[in-house]
Amino acid sequence: MGVPAMADNHADGSAGGPSMAELMNDANSTGDVLSYGMGPWQQRYSALNKVNTQTVRRLVPVYAASLGGEKQRGQESQPIVYDGTIYVTGSYSRLFAFDAKTGEKKWEYNARLPDGIMPCCDVVNRGAAIHGDKIIFATLDAHLVALNRNTGKVIWNKEVGDYKAGYSATAAPIIVKDMVITGNSGGEFGIVGAVQARDVNTGELIWNRPTIEGHMGSLRGQDNGITGKTNATWEGDLWKTGGGATWLGGTYDPGTNLLYFGTGNPAPWNSHLRPGDNLYTSSTLAIDADTGKIKWHYQTTPHDGWDFDGVNEFIPFDAKIGGKDMKLGAKADRNGYFYVLDRTNGKFIGAHKFVMQTTWADGIDQKTGRPNFTKDGRPGAPDGADKGKVVFSSPSFLGGKNWMPMAYSQDTGLFYVPSNDWGMDIWNEPIAYKKGAAYLGAGFTIKPIADDHIGALRAMNPKTGKIVWEYKNPAPLWGGVLSTGGNLVFTGTPEGYLKAFDAKTGQELWKFNTGSGVVGSPITWEDGGEQYVAVMSGWGGAVPLWGGEVAKTFKDISQGGSLWVFKLYNQ
Numbered sequence: 001m002g003v004p005a006m007a008d009n010h011a012d013g014s015a016g017g018p019s020m021a022e023l024m025n026d027a028n029s030t031g032d033v034l035s036y037g038m039g040p041w042q043q044r045y046s047a048l049n050k051v052n053t054q055t056v057r058r059l060v061p062v063y064a065a066s067l068g069g070e071k072q073r074g075q076e077s078q079p080i081v082y083d084g085t086i087y088v089t090g091s092y093s094r095l096f097a098f099d100a101k102t103g104e105k106k107w108e109y110n111a112r113l114p115d116g117i118m119p120c121c122d123v124v125n126r127g128a129a130i131h132g133d134k135i136i137f138a139t140l141d142a143h144l145v146a147l148n149r150n151t152g153k154v155i156w157n158k159e160v161g162d163y164k165a166g167y168s169a170t171a172a173p174i175i176v177k178d179m180v181i182t183g184n185s186g187g188e189f190g191i192v193g194a195v196q197a198r199d200v201n202t203g204e205l206i207w208n209r210p211t212i213e214g215h216m217g218s219l220r221g222q223d224n225g226i227t228g229k230t231n232a233t234w235e236g237d238l239w240k241t242g243g244g245a246t247w248l249g250g251t252y253d254p255g256t257n258l259l260y261f262g263t264g265n266p267a268p269w270n271s272h273l274r275p276g277d278n279l280y281t282s283s284t285l286a287i288d289a290d291t292g293k294i295k296w297h298y299q300t301t302p303h304d305g306w307d308f309d310g311v312n313e314f315i316p317f318d319a320k321i322g323g324k325d326m327k328l329g330a331k332a333d334r335n336g337y338f339y340v341l342d343r344t345n346g347k348f349i350g351a352h353k354f355v356m357q358t359t360w361a362d363g364i365d366q367k368t369g370r371p372n373f374t375k376d377g378r379p380g381a382p383d384g385a386d387k388g389k390v391v392f393s394s395p396s397f398l399g400g401k402n403w404m405p406m407a408y409s410q411d412t413g414l415f416y417v418p419s420n421d422w423g424m425d426i427w428n429e430p431i432a433y434k435k436g437a438a439y440l441g442a443g444f445t446i447k448p449i450a451d452d453h454i455g456a457l458r459a460m461n462p463k464t465g466k467i468v469w470e471y472k473n474p475a476p477l478w479g480g481v482l483s484t485g486g487n488l489v490f491t492g493t494p495e496g497y498l499k500a501f502d503a504k505t506g507q508e509l510w511k512f513n514t515g516s517g518v519v520g521s522p523i524t525w526e527d528g529g530e531q532y533v534a535v536m537s538g539w540g541g542a543v544p545l546w547g548g549e550v551a552k553t554f555k556d557i558s559q560g561g562s563l564w565v566f567k568l569y570n571q
């Protein structure tokens with residue numbers, strides 16, 4: 001075990017660990033993985049090319065490190081690698097430090113969770129953030145905990161929301177300008193979504209930005225303006241419990257100093273109870289990192305009635321469009337459309353369908369960027385105490401794509417989108433808000449819509465919206481994607497495989513079965529001249545809980561909880 005870094009010998013306060021400059025350079029440094037998404041833009045691209053289309057068939061496991069215990073549930077974590085240690089979060093709010101070369105456990109932290117936590121969609125966590133001597137993660141009782149990265153001892157522990165009111169937290173935090181920035185979960189309980197920035201050294205709140213119009217933001221203990229304009233797009237008091245959870249965290253663009261956070265569904269799901277666009281739910285928000293003020297917003301699903309959370313990652317990328325260099329961002333939304341926006345001002349550039357079917361909208365108006373809603377796509381209003389008209393809707397509420405992050409390759413200029421083709425019967429029911437109780441007012445059953453697949457990894461050209469290739473998978477895809485300079489794309493499957501594809505053609509080149517479903521996000525780094533690939537294995541997340549007929553089909557997938565690390569066999 002390393003010696004705890006007690007003294008702060010770094011002028012920048014990073015206390016013997018990664019500094020802000022190193023964190024901002026994460027996308028270019030191949031010897032470590034310091035942030036969720038592998039860099040502030042979270043493109044999940046590594047230039048490493050020792051493992052490539054020629055050599056990948058020699059990729060073999062170095063070790064598998066078990067998280068142990070009985071808590072074998074969805075392992076959605078992306079590992080962090082720094083200074084010979086690999087850090088992973090596990091289900092039930094656990095954080096582990098392993099020797100990156102051998103898989104030997106250095107320490108383990110188990111958050112003591114109260115009874116009565118209310119995560120909607122499994123006891124998951126998607127990863128930690130590292131800064132200086134600290135490794136920081138969010139816990140299911142809506143706390144943020146900073147541990148000493150060498151010892152696992154708690155440095156600070158702060159509440160980000162009241163778990164008794166339905167708040168929880170599952171996202172990986174991000175570090176920007178010595179602040180740790182996080183979202184919150186609880187959209188199914190009528191909480192109010194927010195983005196919070198805290199001092200990374202103390203955990204003290206610097207600013208708070210609620211996502212629902214009418215709520216007051218704060219900056220260093222002072223009021224800092226209301227979000228939007230009260231009652232402009234919400235009627236009565238509904239905005240007070242309006243949802244819009246920021247449950248997937250966000251990305252950051254150092255060039256514009258903007259944080260891009262997606263917001264979840266409006267609460268309740270029954271849209272007839274809340275006429276209006278319901279800003280800023282199901283949207284992308286661009287937030288000034290210094291002040292917490294919203295600079296622009298773009299709503300993908302106005303007046304959502306299908307649980308089309310807009311939380312999916314908004315990934316900055318640069319491209320030439322019509323001969324002009326553009327600063328863009330892309331998002332594959334849960335509603336089935338792939339959006340490209342100007343990331344400096346939120347201007348709509350284009351949106352294209354990336355799934356088989358969208359019943360709720362017939363395309364996106366290419367001028368206004370608003371969906372062309374279909375006439376019969378919305379589930380009906382309840383009739384007194386009776387449920388309203390049932391409609392078949394596609395995508396299902398679990399989305400054309402859910403939280404599992406896509407990757408962008410700087411070599412091919414393509415986005416690799418882990419998507420799902422499925423639909424649902426959905427209907428509305430009467431509902432009233434009650435603190436700490438589910439606030440849906442809807443019922444649903446998810447169903448397959450194709451004979452041969454649900455999951456589809458799709459390579460999208462962001463300039464044309466064209467799907468260049470697709471790989472179809474029987475079970476829903478629920479893991480993150482990694483792209484590399486070896487012309488490879490990696491992703492996992494619920495059937496247990498980590499797979500590698502040719503980034504240009506989609507040809508499957510390699511697979512390895514990890515013994516449980518892969519719903520984590522793979523990473524790669526190099527050490528001692530060798531390239532490593534790592535991924536978490538452990539089936540879970542929303543599908544087995546909410547997947548209806550689809551969950552029944554895949555009920556035999558074994559639970560698990562292991563970190564797998566691979567490198568090339570050299571003999």
Ligand SMILES: O=C(O)c1cc(C(=O)O)c2c(n1)C(=O)C(=O)c1cc(C(=O)O)[nH]c1-2
Nearest residue numbers: 121124170185186187188245247264541542
């Ligand atoms: O509105 C929310 O607060 C919220 C939170 C979460 C979460 O924190 O995991 C999910 C969802 N919604 C959700 O709608 C959803 O489909 C979902 C899937 C998963 C998962 O980890 O598999 N989490 C969540």
